[in-house]
Amino acid sequence: MTKILLVDDEPDIVMLCKNMLEKAGYEVVVARNGQECLERLIEEHFDLILLDVMMPGDNGWVVCRKIKSNKVTRDIPVVMFTVCSEPWLKEKGKEAGADAQIDKPFELEDLLGTIERVLAEDKD
Amino acid sequence: MLASNLYHCITIIVIERSWSKGQECVQTGKDTNISGFIREHWQGIVIGSLGWIAFGTYLLDEYTKHGTLSEFYEHLISELPIHHILMLSAVPLMMAFGYVLDKKLKLERELKEYTDQLEQSAWSTSAELVASEEKFSKVFFSSHSLIIITDLSDGKIIDVNNSVVKISGYSREELIGKTTMGLGLWANPNERDKYIxxxxxxxxxxxxxxxxxxxxxxxxxxxxxxxIVNIGEVQHLISIGNDITERKEAEVALHESEEKYSTLIERGNDGIIIIQDGLLKFVNSKMVEMSGYLVEEVLEKPFIEFISPDLREEVMFIYKKRMAGEDVPDRYETEILRKDGATVPIEVNASSIEYGGKPASMAMLRDITERKKAENEIKRNYHIQNVINKILHVSLEQVPLTQQLERVLDLMLSIPWLVLEKKGCIFLVEDDPKVLVLKAQRGLHEALLTKCENVPFGHCICGRAAATKEILFVDSVDERHDNTYDGIKPHGHYCVPILSGAHVLGVLNLYVKEGHEWNTYEAEFLSAVADAIAGIIERRHSMEELEEAHEKLEESHSKMEETHEALQNAYEDLKDVDRLKDDIISNVSHELRTPITIIKGALEMSRDEEDIEMRDKLYRVAISALAKQNRIVGNLVEMAAFRKKKFAFNFEEVKLGHLVSLVMGEVKREAELKEIKIESDVPDIAVMVDFEGLKLVLLNLLDNAVKFSDPGGHIAVKAEVKGDKAHVCIEDEGIGVPEEFRDKIFDKLFQLDATTTRRFAGTGMGLAVAKEIIEAHGGNIWVEGRKKGSLFCFTVPLSKGE
Structure with a gap:
């Protein structure tokens, strides 16, 4: 079963996303901030990480950079939630090493589509 | 017996003699006739009588011994005994025979001798002639002398030798048969006539x-x-010439050289002397001129007497060393003492020579008066330059002007070659353009310090120097001195105006000894000094101007720096604002979009949700998100309005308890979701506030408290009256505010980081706005740390009625 680590501090978003992804057949583990996210990554293996940018503590870009600079975790695809389509924000995500970025608010369908695409690319 | 023996003896002797004689004749081959005769008659003689023959031979022998007949006879008579004489009876015969024989022999002998002589003579003469001819020819042809043989009658050349050919350049053929005149050999025809x-x-x-x-x-x-030589009938002229061209040239050259040499010695610019045994042996005319003596007054006198007395020892020392062959400088300078007592500086160039076979010293003496003069002038110029340089140096010193002028005076008075009294002063023109003010002095009499403190232009010597702009000189204290005092000592002055172009800056006044004469050099020097002083003053003026300008510059510079700093600050502020703007955009977007995402997601999911309970939950989530979004938008609008019109405050009496419950109602839903309990202990204190403003403050603070609290936490709101203010405090159990940020979180543009900013009312402006509002009420707002969480407090004025 494909395992996804969902990192967001907004309880409603977490609830909604977790529900939908589980329905779509993914196993979902939740982390509420960057620190928790990195701890989870040490404990178990994930096939994909969904990472919110705005979080207490380290923001999403910092966390992403940490993931991508670690030998063990750098091959795990990261999909980041961003808040708008401002080019400089997108640029920041790319610099941090995100494999894909998805704007809030997003259609749940789009989220699933993006996850599937990234996973398929990862397999290649 | 004796006689017979004698005969025998004689006979033997005769035979022997004849034999030997004959042999001798045969051997020599000369007397052949005589020996032939003897040989012819030898038999008859021997046969006739040995004695006779012997006698005859004896006689012949005796005869040949005596040369002449008479002698022979005498001899016979004296020598022979009587019986022998008797025997002479046979003598006539013998005599006849002997005579004939004698005659014949004699003739023959004479003839022979003559012939021999002739032969000998002829032989030797011809040999001599040949040799002589050879010699002559050799001498003639090869002689270095030019030999020409001419016929005296017609002057034509008969023969010439090789030297003639060589020197004249004509060949023999060209010469022979021509006349010397015709060939043009005489350079001067008159000389030929004279010669002939x-x-x-x-x-x-x-x-x-x-x-x-x-x-x-x-x-x-x-x-x-x-x-002239006569050969036969013809008179020949033998001319012999010796080429003395080279000798002549050498003579001329020698003469010239001698002349030159003597000219050099006599007319050269150097005096030349030769000293031997300390005495002058030779002096040239230049030397005589230099010394002022006559030649006879110096010759054979000790040379040392003509050297300046103070230098004699030194010169003698060098002379002695030179004569001793020691190494001494060839060149040195000294002085000679003239007859008139004056001294002349000279340069000596001496060397050892031999003079009259004895060692001597030859010296060339050059008068270096002019050179010394020039040297002294250079030295003086150097001194002048040196003093001027020192004065210029003084001008660079960072000391007051008066001190600089005093130093210049000191310098002036210490110059060794300048004949000054050790007194002087410098006046400057100050505020009044027609008055000299005493600025620096050295050695001035006390009386003058007041008298000359201010000297109007035209008054006394200094004033006149200033008025005329010319150097004034006086050599004594006379009517020209306007400022005098009792007991004034005799002296003179140089008063030198200090000029800058046509502008009088002051006067340099120096004292000279009475009777001192005006000296152009001194005046020029003093004028140069005055210029240097002018330089100092001008420099001083420009320095002052420069300093002023510098101060102004510095002022404007610091102003500029201030402006720059302000600009820099403004720029930094702008940068902050810009960054904040970016953050706000980003935060607001996030804050607004997150609820939308939730609403969208919840509604989407509820559409396919069959479980009613779950659907209900999704609806509630959506409504809550919607409410949150509404509040955020409301906040934003309020803040925007507040920023725009600075909040038109309307102060009124408000009951604090009522206001708090109102705000708590707005955050209730949020708190409930996180299961946070808000406790309020706020009495209805009447405060004088702007209702909307205070509501915004409370909302911000409570919203923050809820956000920062973990689920299940507590928030307490309290209020009490302290003095004329109401104190309101909100305590939470959230993450707290680090101590170093506690003052800053209320700054208008403060942000902890992007996420923290987001938490302060989602816009990063909540606390700043709160502070602004509270301060507009004359209150304070602050934060205190708690064990867990924070305590935010503010004060507002009480209503009058309270």
């Missing part, structure tokens, strides 16, 4: 110096000798 006349008169000429011309035109000088 002398020859004709005396028969010869010796050593006539004459010039001849060669074919090439080159002239030779000959020493010519001539002699």
């Amino acid at each position: 006349k002398a020859i004709q008169k005396d028969g010869n000429v010796t050593d006539l110096e004459t010039d001849v011309r060669a074919k090439s035109g080159k002239r030779y000088t000959l020493l010519l000798s001539g002699e």
Whole structure:
């Protein structure tokens, strides 16, 4: 079963996303901030990480950079939630090493589509 | 017996003699006739009588011994005994025979002798002749002298030798048969006439110096000798010339060189002397001129007497060393003492020579008066330059002007070659352009310090120097001194105006000894000094101006720096604002979009949700998110309005308890979701506030408290009256505010980081707005740390009625 680590501090978003992804057949583990996210990554293996940018503590870009600079975790695809389509924000995500970025608010369908695409690319 | 023996003896002797004689004749081959005769008659003689023959031979022998017949006879008579004389009876026969024989022999002998002599003579003569001819020819042809043989009658050349050919450049063929005149050999035809006349008169000429011309035109000088020689009937002239051209040239050259040499010695610019044993042995005319003595007054006198007395020891020392062969400088300078007592500086260039076979010293003496003069001038110029340089140096010193001027005076008064009294002063023109003010002085009499404190232009010497702008000189205290005092000592002055272009800056006044004469050099020097002083003053002025300008510059510079700093600050502020703007955009977007995402997601999911309970939950989530979004938008609008019109405050009496419950209602839903319990202990204190403003403050603070609290936490709101203010505090159990940020979180543009900013009312402006509002009420707002969480407090004025 494909395992996804969902990192967001907004309880409603977490609830909604977790529900939908589980329905779509993914196993979902939740982390509420960057620190928790990195701890989870040490404990178990994930096939994909969904990472919110705005979080207490380290923001999403910092966390992403940490993931991508670690030998063990750098091959795990990261999909980041961003808040708008401002080019400089997108640029920041790319610099941090995100494999894909998805704007809030997003259609749940789009989220699933993006996850599937990234996973398929990862397999290649 | 004796006689017979004697005969025998004689006979033997005769035979032996005849034999030997004959043999001798045969051997020599000369006396052949005599020996032939003897040989012819030898038998008859021997046969006739040995005695006779012997006698005859004896006689013959005796006869030959005595040469003449009479002698022979005498001999016979004296020598022979009587019986022998008797025997002479046979003598006539013998005599006849002997005589004939004698005659014949004699003739023969004489003839022979003559012939021999003749032969000998002829032989030797011819040999001599040959040798002589050879010699002559050799001498003639190869002689270095020029030999010309001419026919005296017609003057034509008969023969010439090789030297003639060589020197004249003509060949023998060209010469022979021609006349010397025709060939143009005489450079001066008159000399030829003179020569010939002398020859004709005396028969010869010796050593006539004459010039001849060669074919090439080159002239030779000959020493010519001539002699007439008669050969046969013809008179020949043999002329012999010696080429003395080179000798002549050498003589001329030698003469010239001698002349030059003597000219050099006599007319050169150097005095030349030769000293031997300390005495002058030679002096040239230049030396005589230099010393002022006559030649006879110095010759044979000790040279040292003509040297300046103070330098004699030194010169003698060098002289002695030189004569001792020691190494001493060839050149040195000293002074000679003239007859008139004056001294002349000279440069000596001495060397050791031999003079009259004895060691001597030759010296060339050059008068270096002019050079010394020039040297002294250079030295003085150097001094002048040096003093000027020092003055210029003084001008650079960072000391007050008066001190600089005093230093200049000190410098002036310490110059060794400037004949000054050790007194002087410097006046400057200050505020009044027509008055000199005493600025610096050295050695001035006390009385003058007041009298000359201010000297108007035209008054006294200094004032007149200032008025005329010319150097004034006086050599004594006379009517020209306007400022005097009792007991004034005799002195003179140089008063030198200090000028800058046509502008009088001051006067330099120096004292000279009474009777001192005006000296152009001194005046020029003092004028240069005055210029240097002018330089100091001008420099001082420009320095002051410069300083002023510098101060102004510095002022404007600091102003500029201030402006720059302000600009820099403004720029930094702008940068902050810009960054904040970016953050706000980003935060607001996030804050607004997150609820939308939730609403969208919840509604989407509820559509397919069949479980009613779950659907209900999704609806509630959506409504809550919607409410949150509404509040955020409301906040934003309020804040925007507040920023825009600075909040038009409307102060009114508000019951604090009522206001708090209102705000708590707004955050209730949020708190419930996180299961946070808010406790309020706020009495209804009447405060004088703007209702909307205070509501915004409370909302911000409570919203923050909820956000920062973990689920299940507690928030307490309290209020109490302290003095004329109401204190309101909100305590939470959230993450707290680090101590170093506690003052800053209320700054308008403060942000902890992007996420923290988001938490302060989602816009990063909540606390800043709160502070602004509270301060508009004359209150304070602050934060305190708690064990867990924070305590935010503010004060507002009480209503009057309270």
